[in-house]
Amino acid sequence: xxxxxxxxxxxxxxxxxxxxxxxxxxxxxxxxxxxxxxxxxxxxxxxxxxxxxxxxxxxxxxxxxxxxxxxxxxxxxxxxxxxxxxxxxxxxxxxxxxxxxxxxxxxxxxxxxxxxxxxxxxxxxxxxxxxxxxxxxxxxxxxxxxxxxxxxxxxxxxxxxxx
Ligand code: FES
Numbered sequence: 001x002x003x004x005x006x007x008x009x010x011x012x013x014x015x016x017x018x019x020x021x022x023x024x025x026x027x028x029x030x031x032x033x034x035x036x037x038x039x040x041x042x043x044x045x046x047x048x049x050x051x052x053x054x055x056x057x058x059x060x061x062x063x064x065x066x067x068x069x070x071x072x073x074x075x076x077x078x079x080x081x082x083x084x085x086x087x088x089x090x091x092x093x094x095x096x097x098x099x100x101x102x103x104x105x106x107x108x109x110x111x112x113x114x115x116x117x118x119x120x121x122x123x124x125x126x127x128x129x130x131x132x133x134x135x136x137x138x139x140x141x142x143x144x145x146x147x148x149x150x151x152x153x154x155x156x157x158x159x160x161x162x163x
Pocket of ligand 1: 082083084085086087088122123124125126127128130131132
């Protein structure tokens, strides 16, 4: 497992120290770590467990229970594909397949190069636009694999131009 850098470890211990005497410290600490680092590394779960007298397994259980916590760093660009019923029946599985093929990221994971995260989400409340993708916060309704492919290629080209 990759080790965290010193800054991240310090951020985690500051968070743990700040909240350890508050009620419901595990959740409060997890929120703070998620907001600060963008994900919950294993080292944070270890420190939180130690400081609150619980086990890493229990902290991990909390992390898995709440959708807002993630155990992986997010990619630079986040692609959400709605897998709610309306979107699913209109073909969002094909969008997921396209996104995996084009980015190399698996569902709810980040691509090995760290550029893309692929999130499968529940109904986004825009069923009239099904199937819906959201790329970096931009909603794309009536999305097709072709449209998604073009959007991903655009991001890749912009990234390559910056490199
Ligand atoms: S099911 Fe996708 S927006 Fe509602």
